[in-house]
Amino acid sequence: MLSFIARRVGLLIPTFFGITLLTFALIRMIPGDPVEVMMGERKVDPEMHAQAMERLGLNKPLYMQYLDYIGDLAQGDLGESLRTRTSVWKEFTTLFPATLELAFAALIIAGTLGVLAGVVAALKRGSLFDHGVMGISLVGYSMPIFWWGLILIMFFSVGLGWTPVSGRIDLLYDVQPVTGFMLIDTLLSDEEGAFLDALHHMILPAIVLATIPLAVIARMTRSAMLEVLREDYVRTARAKGLSPNRVVFVHGLRNALIPVLTVFGLQIGTLLAGAVLTETIFSWPGIGKWLIESIGARDYPVVQNGILLVACLVILVNFTVDILYGLANPRIRHQR
Amino acid sequence: MSSIETLPAAEPTAYYPSPLREFWSAFKRNKGALGGLIFMLMLVVCALFASVLAPYNPTEQFRDFLLTPPAWQEGGTSQFLLGTDELGRDMLSRLVHGARLSLLIGLASVVFSLVPGILLGLLAGFSPTRLGPFIMRLMDIMLALPSLLLAVAIVAILGPGLINTIFAIAIVSLPSYVRLTRAAVMTELNRDYVTASRLAGAGTLRLMFISVLPNCMAPLIVQATLSFSSAILDAAALGFLGLGVQPPTPEWGTMLASARDYIERAWWVVSLPGLAILLSVLAINLLGDGLRDALDPKLKNAA
Numbered sequence: 001m002l003s004f005i006a007r008r009v010g011l012l013i014p015t016f017f018g019i020t021l022l023t024f025a026l027i028r029m030i031p032g033d034p035v036e037v038m039m040g041e042r043k044v045d046p047e048m049h050a051q052a053m054e055r056l057g058l059n060k061p062l063y064m065q066y067l068d069y070i071g072d073l074a075q076g077d078l079g080e081s082l083r084t085r086t087s088v089w090k091e092f093t094t095l096f097p098a099t100l101e102l103a104f105a106a107l108i109i110a111g112t113l114g115v116l117a118g119v120v121a122a123l124k125r126g127s128l129f130d131h132g133v134m135g136i137s138l139v140g141y142s143m144p145i146f147w148w149g150l151i152l153i154m155f156f157s158v159g160l161g162w163t164p165v166s167g168r169i170d171l172l173y174d175v176q177p178v179t180g181f182m183l184i185d186t187l188l189s190d191e192e193g194a195f196l197d198a199l200h201h202m203i204l205p206a207i208v209l210a211t212i213p214l215a216v217i218a219r220m221t222r223s224a225m226l227e228v229l230r231e232d233y234v235r236t237a238r239a240k241g242l243s244p245n246r247v248v249f250v251h252g253l254r255n256a257l258i259p260v261l262t263v264f265g266l267q268i269g270t271l272l273a274g275a276v277l278t279e280t281i282f283s284w285p286g287i288g289k290w291l292i293e294s295i296g297a298r299d300y301p302v303v304q305n306g307i308l309l310v311a312c313l314v315i316l317v318n319f320t321v322d323i324l325y326g327l328a329n330p331r332i333r334h335q336r
Numbered sequence: 337m338s339s340i341e342t343l344p345a346a347e348p349t350a351y352y353p354s355p356l357r358e359f360w361s362a363f364k365r366n367k368g369a370l371g372g373l374i375f376m377l378m379l380v381v382c383a384l385f386a387s388v389l390a391p392y393n394p395t396e397q398f399r400d401f402l403l404t405p406p407a408w409q410e411g412g413t414s415q416f417l418l419g420t421d422e423l424g425r426d427m428l429s430r431l432v433h434g435a436r437l438s439l440l441i442g443l444a445s446v447v448f449s450l451v452p453g454i455l456l457g458l459l460a461g462f463s464p465t466r467l468g469p470f471i472m473r474l475m476d477i478m479l480a481l482p483s484l485l486l487a488v489a490i491v492a493i494l495g496p497g498l499i500n501t502i503f504a505i506a507i508v509s510l511p512s513y514v515r516l517t518r519a520a521v522m523t524e525l526n527r528d529y530v531t532a533s534r535l536a537g538a539g540t541l542r543l544m545f546i547s548v549l550p551n552c553m554a555p556l557i558v559q560a561t562l563s564f565s566s567a568i569l570d571a572a573a574l575g576f577l578g579l580g581v582q583p584p585t586p587e588w589g590t591m592l593a594s595a596r597d598y599i600e601r602a603w604w605v606v607s608l609p610g611l612a613i614l615l616s617v618l619a620i621n622l623l624g625d626g627l628r629d630a631l632d633p634k635l636k637n638a639a
Binding site: 022027139141270274281292296303314 | 473480
């Protein structure tokens with residue numbers, strides 16, 4: 001097992017450096033003069049221009065610039081936002097819990113409903129329910145989620161007035177950020193009704209973000225379950241006279257969940273990409289909205305290192321899924 | 337007795353239908369895929385003859401008809417079947433022209449990622465010790481970023497616009513082609529027919545393109561349809577974020593971005609472009625599922 005982990009870590013390092021190369025290259029691929037682009041409309045006099053080049057280290061040879069960049073990263077220096085003058089790391093850590101909370105909520109919805117629908121569809125193969133689940137999940141899988149969000153807002157927020165249109169919580173409430181998770185913070189605070197309000201704010205974005213993973217997980221669970229139910233050990237379990245529920249959930253589902261778990265892990269990337277769109281629609285103050293706004297404002301340090309941070313996050317999640325997968329399935333562990 | 341004697345005389349093709357016919361008979365049994373195909377054909381017709389089919393110029397503004405509802409609703413006029421948007425432009429014309437744009441982006445980005453993807457995949461498959469690992473590592477890095485985010489990053493640097501959207505989406509979908517081609521090449525390389533043609537003196541290029549590649553096409557065709565639909569989705573998402581095709585070009589996602597402000601009073605401005613995206617993507621996905629089942633029966637239940 002240790003050598004398996006070591007091998008995976010070995011693969012992690014070149015990937016990490018590759019990502020830094022990518023984000024390093026990104027900012028240097030800006031067409032035209034980077035200083036002029038960063039200054040925007042204003043006219044830059046040559047002396048200030050030279051100073052800015054000096055300050056940004058852009059007058060050095062490329063490999064030196066890259067080494068400087070890596071050096072800064074190694075010291076935990078991710079630069080500061082051109083707009084707010086706060087460090088990128090600080091902005092990321094204050095906004096990240098909002099994204100994480102939303103992603104968690106979406107994963108819980110997608111995981112429970114998806115697995116449940118998939119199992120029932122597999123058990124009732126060919127039934128109306130099965131066709132319904134498969135049809136709906138195909139639609140969900142094809143859904144442009146930014147449009148889906150608008151439609152939900154149109155029905156539930158504007159039409160029925162059930163949920164608020166944007167944000168995490170009503171401005172009336174003064175909730176101290178303790179964990180960064182609004183649902184937990186509102187419970188900890190003594191503000192009356194704050195928890196329910198936060199829940200109301202969260203429900204639509206969470207549904208929107210959950211849509212695609214839900215569809216994928218339902219399809220995956222169904223096909224994995226169908227595969228497993230054909231196995232000999234399931235027949236043996238049935239022949240032994242175990243109750244149908246025990247056969248399905250203990251013998252069947254447990255084995256069917258292995259591929260589903262991988263898909264679950266792979267959906268983290270989809271979730272983060274979906275968060276960009278969902279947060280933009282619902283004005284949810286997370287890292288997705290932050291990145292898009294920074295791009296709009298040409299705040300390059302934020303764009304560059306924000307993308308780096310998100311990429312590292314995805315790599316780490318995939319790494320964890322890999323390790324868990326190895327733990328769950330010895331055949332993977334001993335490959336090659 | 338006579339009937340038995342005539343049997344061996346039958347054409348061998350009567351027993352083995354041509355691959356194309358076999359594919360078609362498997363494909364047409366799938367009703368969803370057939371529906372997807374029909375919808376796609378309609379979309380292609382819309383795209384090809386947009387300027388004939390659309391009643392108006394998509395950017396023409398009718399100042400007296402701002403936000404007119406669709407014809408069947410109260411206040412609508414038969415002049416504008418699907419209503420008009422906030423600048424008085426005909427929705428139907430814009431949607432029809434949008435089909436042209438979406439298909440163009442989808443097609444162009446599939447071609448621009450399929451061709452280099454196949455080449456890189458072949459190289460990686462044929463050179464498993466040197467070039468292969470390097471290429472694959474590179475692809476892993478690209479896969480580490482969620483596709484939309486990578487596309488956003490690329491467009492953020494290059495600037496928004498049609499060409500850059502195509503470019504960004506092509507880059508984003510490259511890794512899956514490379515991985516798929518490489519995996520297919522690796523399995524094919526162990527087959528006897530490859531050894532045979534090697535022994536017969538076939539050069540590497542001949543092996544690559546004439547012996548091996550045609551046998552790797554099935555998964556690639558399926559992947560091409562699936563990435564076609566995700567290209568349309570990503571292009572629309574970029575347009576929605578204001579990073580894709582710029583207004584007043586009638587791109588479906590871009591149309592939605594400007595529709596957000598009218599969510600309270602003009603449902604058609606918000607619903608119709610998204611419905612167009614959803615239906616096209618759904619049709620292509622149905623088509624892709626049908627293709628997969630017909631081309632490669634082994635994959636039938638693999639989600």
